[in-house]
Amino acid sequence: MSDEVLAGRYQLEQELGRGGMATVFLAMDLRLSRRVAVKVMHPGEDGRRSERFRREAELAASLKHPNVLEVHDFGEDAVRGPFLVCEWVQGESLRELARRLAPVPPEVAAVLGWELARALEAAHSRGVVHRDVKPENVLVSKGGPLKLADFGIAALADQERLTSTGAVTGSLAYMAPERIDTGAWSPASDVYAVGVILFELCTGTTPHAGQGSAHLAVSVMTRDAPPLCEVAPGTPEPFGALVDRCLARDPRARPVDGVELAACLEAAVQQLVGPPSEASRRFFLGPEAYAAGWREARFQRLLTEGRALLSTGEGARAARLLNEALTLKPGSSEVLALLRARPKSGRAKSGRAKVLGGSALLVGLLGALVLWGWHSRGDATSGMTSEAPVVRPPAEAAALPDEQNSPEAMLQDPRTDALEPAPPEPPTFPPIAARASRTEAVSGGVPRRGGTSVPAGTKRGPPRSDRSLPAAPGSEAVASEPPASDAQGPATQTSPPTGTPPPQAQGYATLSVVTRPWAEVFVDGQSRGYTPRVREVRLTPGTHRLRFDNPLCDVLEEDLHVAAGETVKRELVLQVRKAEVVIFAPEGARVFVDGTQVGVAPLREPVKLTHGSHVFSARGAAGEIIRKDFDVVAGERTEVDLGGGP
Template identity: 65%
Template sequence: MSASAIRGVGTALAMTGELLAGRYQLEQELGRGGMATVYLARDLRLSRQVAVKVLHAGLEARFAERFRQEAEVVASLKHPNVLEVYDFGEDAVRGPFLVCEWVQGENLRELARRLSPIPPEAVALLGWELARALEAAHARGVVHRDVKPDNVLVARGGPLKLADFGIAALADQVRLTSTGAVIGSLAYMAPERIDTGAFSPASDVYAVGVLLFELCTGTTPHAGEGSARLAVSVMTRDAPSLSAVVPGMPPVLAALVDRCLARDARDRPSDGAELAACLETVSRSLVGAPAEASRAFFQAPEASAARWCEERFQRLLGEGRALLEAGQGAQAARCLNVALRLRPGAPEVLALLRTRPRNRRMKVFVGSAVLGALLAFLGVWGWSSRRAPEGSTGSALVALADSAHSRPGGERSAAMAPDALGPLAPAKATEPMEPDAVGPRGAPEPIASHIPPPRTGAPRRPSPTPSHSKAGPNTEPAPQPMEASPSAPGTGATVQDAATLTVVTRPWAEVFVDGQSRGYTPRLREVRLSPGTHRLRFDNPLCDPVEEVLQVAAGETVSRDLSLRVREAEVTIVATVSARVFVDGVEVGVAPLRGPVKLAHGGHVLSARGPGGNVLRQTVEAVAGTRTTVVLEASP
């Protein structure tokens, strides 16, 4: 342990038993964070135990100011799922402190470890309680910014309470400016927070999605080694589908979690209210009325979880048995493996896993019989083809063989009809979609923009037996095979002639070529261009767009590595004449100010100290490129 850490522990031990602000007697240290230490204390005035969060000494004045502002805002939130704030004060020696209710219980991470595996019913109820807390906060314009299992408290007998509103985000900002990297709660941060630092109610929704995913699977969606890899994964890759990671998950819950984890904030539930409504619907489909079900769950979490797990085990066992009966061995194995996680070593599951699908042998027998018949038929045809009439063709037999072989049990297909005996039509090609064609919303661009235009006069596939196939009176001679020459998307130029544009932008941007969108970075990395001149535009609604004219030659590869400039917000601050105006604890002038103040995108604390010493404060969420007015004057 370092010397500074030893000194910190010694200071914490010395503080226990001390009297804070003449009212709160510190009894025991409960936890220590990057900017504050939490103590169990006794309120001597009201004779009750409370939790006291004491801000660490030596922090900048702007953090103390933000600490005070957050305390005032959270104290105004009165909701059963929000940790209640009782008091805020400043000790002459220890500095600012926050007093809140003491929850006797455990945090959500400890509960999840104790109940693992957590049944989907419990996950839905816990998510509903958490979403209700965010609904109350978002209704008052408060964004939590650090939703994670450690900040969710579960009292004995309930309810669930969300703690540390906005406070922990300050520590993130400290780490950002001092080390240049975001650590700590990175796994729960929305892509836009990592990319530009922007946050909104939808950012909290993303964090809830990560939390629900973790409760269901035991890991976060983008778990990996190191902060850098994790950040890149969150920004550039879609989260894995919950139903793919945990087979048998209720579809309504899996779909909602997937929606919460959308990389584009516009594709998520917009705020806590919408999320709470969605989770209420999910809970009703699983356990009935969520209010009653959650009360029963918190009264006996282990018994409730065990009952739900047993019900799910029996359901998976039945589904696995039915799938085996239907001959779907792979799907049955997935269901039964999930059942084994709920009850390891269950003999009835192991017995089913050793069972082969009942009709598998029958399928193999039927398929072998059909194949044998086809081979015999082809042998007879080979013998008789030497004496076949000149107008006969062998291509129909190939179609017959292909069709019969591709269908289970050798079912008779349309290829066996008499009108199928002409030359074979070319198989319909499935155009591969470029992986980079998917934008932040997760929806692909119009497929037509990525599919080469059809070639006129496309050749038919030649007959596999040209030596025995002759043109009849009403048929065209089979053309010779030729190489297809695909075109670059939307250009008319062949791939060999197309130029390649590689694109990297910070932050993300929508890429337009000649007025048409080609997708979003960082998912979009390469764009095919026809030789010539093109107009490029890189657009992000929070940044100044970048436009340029690009000249490319056939086969040329060019690259663009751009850093878009995030726009500043303009805030006009109106305050009492001669009042000193502060932004994030830094004085910007004396009212009336000469003009608007330019602020970076994100949250800021504005305050005005009047000639008499009274201070008015207001928190503002500055949105890049917008103009707002904030009034810091006392009401008459």
């Protein structure tokens, strides 16, 4: 390979890596006598792919920032085809660095995240969205800094397949939900990917780990990421909250772009380790020593907090922190000693105390019953025995018939029965037979507040306070609970017979909803959640106003009349909004979009196109052609200048 020279200038030396659409080589720039990385496109690609490859090279070359991999040149070899020349980073990928430093302290993750956000800040400020941020595309040079590579290039094949076939390919774990659902992307999509990377650095796993791409895609679209501070106890709260915000399913809830993300991470790093630039410099001078220092500090913090929780009897919370400390120092004798010595939870103690107390009461009750029965038998047969009858005071004799049926009487010692007078006003209790019949009445059900019961096996929903409305697509809550006055009767309501629906389910209609793409479901102006997670919505009988809302689609509204007990199904396809494109071209030039003529310049009206990538071209009177690729966003207006701009 050392004899192969691309375009008469770049001598290939060795292969560094191979991807889905290109191979990367280490090469020598014969003109400038420096080593470079050359990305050569795989043979057999069509002309449109080559044009997009060239355009992405131009975009990347326009970004000049210390945290962005520098692009030196773009060309085409007669044998190899199109190629891209970048600076050669002597170091490793972020994936390799994370494996070497694992477990990565949150302080280190924050510093790395700040460096990565600065690269996105530079890109987003120029309107460039990366679309494929992942650890393999982040390079860490020896001595620093961190550099983001493959600006949009690695995502080209994925984007084309996604828009042409609807198939989801590529790095699913780092894709934002809106990309998986509709193919839409924005700076907030890159922010989501950074959130996944930060989560993975701190925990060793991505937020949505699933078996197979289909399971993973559904999880990303329908489930909230677990809070970082719960998965990695001891993570500083402000940093954990920022990562959680980056991982919001609704892009509107995330930092809007790399500019805002860089500012947020800069504040987090400042709070955790001091000035970000100085912390970054110290880290890259010695990553292992820097990470080890923060691991030790975190270990001591977890140990101190765990010991403090143990002293207050909070054994369960202490165990979580101490187990996290063991991941930093496996086999630590100090941590293991604290775990062995930790007291059982107060709830367990209380439960055992209740069990022991109840057992003692039961034993005493049974013993008293036996003795009372023996004593009564002795009274009934006194004429047949040689023993003298027991003499009772008159007051006790008057109270005896009722007292024998009371708990107090059953727990009295019969040996002192004749010596102790009855209480002047004994408390009244229902007879044993009455108590037994009431117990039998509820033995087949679960007691409820207000004296009612639910048949055994009846499923009960969560409390009303637990059914909060979601803030992102695919929320767990599927419908808000009806008003309490309608959902259940008064406290004296009797239990329904077995086999009949519970009272709160009677008298309502059910709306079954399926939409494509996702939508927020509103009923009478109130949000009921997001599809695809929301499946059924309970409605009161009557007419309701339904609205299905997705920022990239036309709002769909309708009136729906339902009757009690009715089930209505709605399977809807929302119309994705067209993008409006204003095309400027030399006067008299014919204007084409994706090879189809749309008019002659100047065009009087914007051209409406589908969301995604399009090829724009203008052919002048002399036959000259100007061609550009642009990605347009549904519902937004884009200007394309083909040489006739204002």
